[in-house]
Amino acid sequence: MSQPRILIVDDDPLVADSLGVFLKSRGYHVEVQTDAHRAVRELKSGTSVDLLLTDVNMPGMDGFALLREARKIDPSLVVVMLTGYGTIESAVNAMREGAEDYVTKPVIDEEMLMTVERALKRRSLTQENEQLRSQLNRSLKLDNLVGSDHRMRKIYETLATVAATRATVLISGESGTGKSLIARAIHHHSPRKDKPFVEVNCGALPESLLESELFGHRKGAFTGAETDRLGKFLRADGGTIFLDEIATASPAFQVKLLRILQERRFERVGDDESVEVDVRVVLASNIDLKQAVADGVFREDLYHRINVVNIHIPPLRERPGDIPLLADHFLKRYTRENEKVVEGISDDAMAKLSAFQWSGNVRELENAIERGVVLTRGTILEPEDFPADISGVEATVNGPGFEFRSDGRTIVPLKQALEGPEREIIEATLSSVNWNRQRAAKLLDINRTTLFNKMRKYDLLDIKRGGKRRERPA
Ligand SMILES: Nc1ncnc2c1ncn2[C@@H]1O[C@H](COP(=O)(O)OP(=O)(O)OP(=O)(O)O)[C@@H](O)[C@H]1O
Ligand SMILES: [Mg+2]
Structure with a gap:
């Protein structure tokens, strides 16, 4: 950034000038005014100012009125108020009116400098945000x-x-x-x-x-x-x-x-x-x-x-047009993840998916596709690759996750097959460390969020130390 410009306004020329000299010595470009009306005129004339430093109590136009006028001219202008010692109320008002900060009089040089630096830094952050926003809108x-x-x-x-x-x-x-x-x-x-x-x-x-x-x-x-x-x-x-x-x-x-x-x-x-x-x-x-x-x-x-x-x-049922897009998206994801070759979803199956009410929304659709990809033996998903309530095809499902196929083999999705042992291992580990989750997570070499999610999934959250289930209110 080029040298930041500061406009100082204080009806006491001694205060205004000494502040001016100090901030100039710290590398800022400084203008000094002892009259708020003149300051407004200066801003109106298009002089570029990054920060306005103004006294609150001034005859004629006070600091608050100046703040409002200045903001009308340049909404991004950063304003810092100088308030008399002990008038914390006016400081609060200043912030409410949109001042970035305030400094109490008598002014301590180092405090002044810190406040100015901080306020200017915030301004440059805001400008960066704005740039980023317009970039995002473009692409x-x-x-x-x-x-x-x-x-x-x-x-x-x-x-x-x-x-x-x-x-x-x-x-x-x-x-x-x-x-x-x-x-x-x-x-x-x-x-x-x-x-x-x-x-x-x-x-x-x-x-x-x-x-x-x-x-x-x-x-x-x-x-x-x-x-x-x-x-x-x-x-x-x-x-x-x-x-x-x-x-x-x-x-x-x-x-x-x-x-x-x-x-x-x-x-x-x-x-x-x-x-x-x-x-x-x-x-x-x-x-x-x-x-x-x-x-x-x-x-x-x-x-x-x-x-x-x-x-x-x-909800998904209110935007059925998104169903084919999402179904294809998940099909690609899960064929990749499971290293299977499933090229698409048949028109018939897609019609069933589109007509379904999806009370579990996108998650339910995602699960249905994942399950279809895992279980299918064809290269195109057909209605019978989906649960009966979706496909309308007579149930081949016999118990949760178990599928008895016409060739007599029982297929259990791997994920489901692993759930039983996983729950046991987690419960045993937790119990061995007196349900201290941090230690259990360390032993299991998973992070605590993962452990927590699995405990939720397996209904292990309500188990008290010692392995007894806590009474749940009805
Ligand atoms: N528009 C979408 N595009 C792609 N995937 C999506 C979309 N919406 C949801 N999903 C996927 O659907 C699943 C469920 O989404 P998510 O967990 O964000 O739902 P949620 O509203 O937070 O649910 P809950 O209320 O249960 O916390 C996730 O796997 C998510 O990646
Ligand atoms: Mg969620």
Whole structure:
């Protein structure tokens, strides 16, 4: 960047000049004005200014009025306010009016310098974001997202636009419609793509663990807290946090989340000091949050906070035109993955797939295709390669996953065949380490998320230490 230009406005010429001399000595290009009206005229005349540094209390036009006028002329102008010592209220007002920051008088040189540098850095980041956004709009490359339904196209457009910003995004849609996929796409098309994408399933964590899992804790905060723990929010710093199944979040967690979204800061368990995070928050829900608000289980204020940008994914049955595209996409993926030669789907089978109601949405279609690819002995998928409820063909399926073929062989999909032993191994390992997931994951040489997902799949989450099942409320 060329030398940044700063416009200083203070009715006290002593303050204005000394600030001017100081910032000039630090390499900035500086203009000084002691009258706000003149400053406005200068901005109007087209003098390019990167940062406006203005006093609040000035006779005639005050700092707030100047801020508003200046923003009208150049909406991207960064404004820093100088406030009298102890007038924290006007500082808060300044931020509310859109000032980037404020400095209290008497001004300390180093503080001034830091504030100016920080404000300018933020401005250049915003400009980068804007460039990126227009690039994305030009070449909308969302390769792993399939579907050309007009509502899906709208979603891709929204996605490309919001990805470049830090706006909170709420993704809604039935189970299996692609909410997690969209959340990841937002991250990967954002300027944060090289920073972490951290997923949290809000419904899966017991209340007692949720807080330290998300916000971290200080060593010794509670029994068992042997070391400092960062927590997911800090691990996502600079990147994106994806809060899945947000409707199931407990009331206590909802309060915390509201605060983070408002202030971008929080306290770790056992720590009085609050920490600041720079995270982009993406949330998903497969139940209608508005209804959850009406039912009194979801905070209304939080709902408004998170419903900044809403992406609603329509169920698959409402966009049957996408079914053949998705079916082909999955056919290619699973023939590659299973090293099978299956060249296509017969017209008859495709008609059946298109007519089916897909209550499990894209996930169900994906599973059907995977299963068809794995089980078929032909090179084209026919209706009978799909479950009876889809194909209408008399069931050849005898018990889940077992298929008795006409040649008398019983074929079990490999995945399913391995599920039994997998569950046993996981349960045995967990039990051997007293259900300590971290240790179990280490022993099994898988990461904790994978372990967690498998525990969920095999219904092992509710098992208490000692191997007894916890009573589930009816
Ligand atoms: N438009 C799409 N193009 C390609 N694949 C898709 C599309 N939508 C969904 N999928 C695939 O379908 C499966 C289910 O999608 P995903 O897990 O994102 O759904 P979800 O809405 O998050 O479901 P849940 O509510 O159960 O969490 C995934 O394997 C995903 O890759
Ligand atoms: Mg999901």
